[in-house]
Amino acid sequence: MFQRIKRSPKLRWLLIIMAAIFAVFILFYFSIYFGVFGEIPSTQNLKDLKQNQATQVLSSDGDLIGKYYIFDRQPVTSNQIPKHLKNALVATEDARFYEHNGIDSRSLLRVFFKSLMLQDRSSGGGSTLTLQLAKNLYGRKDYGYFGIVINKFQESIIATRLEEIYDKEEILTLYLNTVPFSDNTFGIESAAMKFFNKSTKNLSLEESAVLVGMLKANHSYNPRIFPEKSRFRRDVVFQQMEKYGYLTEEQMQQAKQSDIKLDYQYYNHDQGLAPYFREQLRKDVTDILDTLKNKDGESFNIYRDGLIIHTTLNSKMQEYTEASVNSHMSKLQQSHEQSYGTRAPWLTNKTLILDAVKRTKSYKKLNKEGLSDDEILVELDKNPRERELFNYGKEELVKGTTLDSIKHYLKFLNTGFLAVEPSTGAVKAWVGGVDFESFKYDHISQSKRQVGSTFKPIVYTAALENGIPPCSYFSIREVTYQDGWTPSNSGSTEDDPDMNYNMKYALSNSINTIAVKVLMETGVGNVISQAEKMGIESKLPQVPSIALGTAEISLKELAKAYTGFANNGRSSEPYYISRIEDGKGNLLVEFKPKTQNKVAYSETTREIMIEIMKATVNEGTATRLRSTYGLQNDIAGKTGTTQSNKDGWFVGLTPELLAVTWVGADDHRIGFRNTSIGQGANSALPIFALFLQKINEDPNFSAISNARFGNPSAEVVSLMDCEASEKDGFFDKLFGKSDKKRDRENDDKKKKGFFNKLFGKKKKNQ
Incomplete structure (x- = not known):
């Protein structure tokens, strides 16, 4: 040789x-x-594998309502992975998985010689699951001409070390926890939740095959985008399972007959359940995590550490709220636009349009180039193209200019809806606007608006606390106050200026002139003090007009102020995080309800106010809850409408649930065209009504639906035992009944009430 x-x-x-x-x-x-060519992870590194994990947001009823992540990944254990899923993966991706040691030597040699010697850069393939796991864990770098070879060798070294550390079941589990699926989803649990809305352990054979099938080409076999291609690939998985003995011929044929039924869940920033809530939660949790340290003394990361955030939000209530908002607001928007016609301010008011334009990036860019405002308006009205624009329930493709798009979004009404549990302040539903993707501004956490007549119950509460009896009568006549301000009423009550009404009738029918008189008799300072006791933190102006809600207050503040009416006079702070855990369920931080220790008003005042606000629903401005929507619940409430119909409000209170609703345009200068559309009973109340209808239809909420306010005490019944109105007599009309005289009469009633309480009043029915 x-x-x-x-x-x-x-x-x-x-x-x-x-x-x-x-x-x-x-x-x-x-x-x-x-x-x-770069450090390769050591055996110790591989033993201490830690991948970025998505933080989960859970509702109070245990549903996953959102995630925060860089890569959408949630790990599962081996015993949570069905056997048929493991079989589908092995049969399709690596039939010899249980026989080799992680490396297919022939495949590596083929890659080396074809890539290096024959310059065939498409010669990859034949990777084992362990090699793919190595790639999933550490990715690939660009090494130029020899990139495929270097990466393959690096992966082979990592794969060898993985096989020495982990058994086959552990490698399978690691692979399924790290492999990328469609729609920026990493790991089998996240994929199962996203495409089928269920945990990995509950996946059927057919669902498992769909997910395994998409691994060959994430985009091409995405069942959401390409259902036919996905089904074809799924059937290939069944064939592979039959080929390697995991299915019989009969089982394979039967599986092929099934349809792909997705239950797709959006967990991205803009879509899915409660996007406004999740964004505010993200901000709050990030701040909280800055104060906590892990075992290594480092701050937790909301995007990487796989935390579990437990919230007070109820997923069903949130779902019902969003459906109610969409249903009502789409119809209200249509009425709003029709009422203005071609004279709408978003079409004709140049100042309004220009102010909206100035908030855009396009304006800022053109302004830097030296263009005047008029020139910018002309420039933005050029070059029409197809644009996808929001329009309730569907995205419309409309051909238009940038200026057309700005006008389109300027016309929309917006809303805020907050539902809380009065006894604890636990937030149950949170809608900050009509569409988070189009309108990022959150009207719960960021907005303060004039609250209109929803402030009146605070005025009347202060009056009762300062000794004004509920049967005190006040004239409906208009009075001019400082600075020449003369509040007026709307509706039929202004037709008879000689009428005097008691507090129950005046509040339930939202009579403006009387509300201001009640405030003036109580004292502006006393009313502001009462508001603060009830949880209002915004600065209130010391003017008579605050009786009509001219002060700007947030939804959360207003909700807090009303909670005491169903919580023994103690206001509850709205809160929405119950606890935060690490990925293993260890408690990091916990939050408890914050209820005021001191009562904001007496039990007698509370009972009187409940009765008055019940009258608002039964016979006052909110009667359509009964007549139009057929609600039979025990409900107390108050409607509100601000000056020039800029804001519509409704506060609905049941014994177990409080909801505050606001509706209006984002730009304060755009109001409703008329009161019939813009009044709170028409603009805001229907959202609450539709929401409560859905609650009543759901047997899971029977405790809320069937809850009843307690009967008022005998003392309260006695204090409210009077006619709703009285009319000025002949001599009062002839000579005029002075405000001083009426004040003296009310003072007499105060004294009478005091002596009745002191010595006891004989009950009429005794």
Whole structure:
């Protein structure tokens, strides 16, 4: 043999070349092994594997309502993965998985020689699940011409180490926890939740095959986008399972007959359940985590540490709220636009339009280029193109300019809806606007608006606390106050200026002139003090007009102020985080309800106010809850409408649930065209009504639906035992009944009430 090699120069050179290639191969391999092209994770690193994990947001009823993540990943354990899912994966991706040691040597040699010698850069393939796991864990870097070879060798080294550390079941589990699926989803649990709204352990054979099938090409076999391609690939998975003995022929054929039924869940920033709530939660939790440290003394990361955030939000209530908002607001928007017609301010008011334009990036860019405002308006009205615009329930493709788009979004009404449990302040539903993707401004956490007549119950509460009896009568006549301000009423009550009404009638029918008189008799300072006791933190102006709700207050403040009416006079602070845990369920921080220790008003005052606000629903401005929506619940409430119909409000209170609703335009200068559309009973109340209808239809909420306010005490019944109105007599009309005289009469009633309480009043029915 050696003599033959000596006699044949060609054979000698061939052997030299082969030896040189082998030497180069060895040197090349060991250069990779020792980290010349980048450090390879050690055995210890691989033992301590820690991948970025999505933080989960859970509702109070245990539903996953959102996630925060860089990569959408939630780990599961081996016993949570169904056997048929593991079989589908092995049969499709690596049939010899249980036989090899993690590396297919023939495949690696093929890649090396084809890539290096034949310059075939598409020669990849044949990777085992362990090699794919190595790639999933550490990704691939761009090394230029030799990139595929270097990456393959690096992965082979990592795969060998993985096989030494973990058994086959552990490798399968690691793979399924890290493999990328469609729609920026990583790991089987996240994919199962996103595409089928269920945990991995509950996946059927058919669902498992769909998910395994998409691993070959995430985009091409995405069942949401390409259902037919996905079904074809799923059937290939069934065929592979039959080929390798995991399914019988009959089972395979039966599985192929099934349809793909997705239950797709959006967990991204803009879509899915409660997006406004999730965004505010993200801000709050980020601040909370800055104060906490992990075992290594580092702050927790909401995007990477796989935390579990438990909230007070009820997923069903949230779902009902969003459906109610969408149903009502889409109809109200239509009425709003029709009422203005072609004279709408978002079409004709140049100042309004220009102010909206100035908030855009396009304006700022053109302004920097030196264009005037008029020139910018002209520029933005050029080059129409197809644009996707929000329009309740569907995205419309409309051909228009940038200016057309600005006008389109300027016309929309918006809303805020907050439902809380009065006894604790636990937030149950939160809608900050009509569409988070289009309108990021949250009208619960960010907005303060004039609250209109929803402030009146605070005025009347202060009056009762300062000794004004509920049967005190006040004239409906208009009075001019400081600075020439003369509040007036709307509706039929202004037709008879000689009428005087008691507090129950005046509040339930929202009579403005009387509300201001009640405030003036109580004292502006006393009313402001009462508001603060009830939880109002916004600065209230010391003017008579606050009786009509001219002060700007947030929804959360207003909700807090009303909770005491169903909570023994103690206001509850709205809260929505109950606890935060790490990924293993260990408690990091917990939050408890914050209820005021001191009562804000007496039990007698509370009972009187409940009776008055019940009258608002039964016979006052909110009667359509009964007549139109057929609600039979015990409900106390108050409607509110601000000046020029800029804001519509409704506060609905049941014994177990309080909801505050606001409706209006984001720009304060755009009001409703008329009161019939803009009044709180029409603009805001229907959202609460539709919401409560859905609550009543759901047997899971029977405790809320069937809850009843307690009967008022005998004392309260006695204090409210009077006619709703009285009319000025002949001499009062002839000579005029002075405000001082009426004040003296009310003072007499105060004294009478005091002595009745002191000595006891004989009950009429005794």
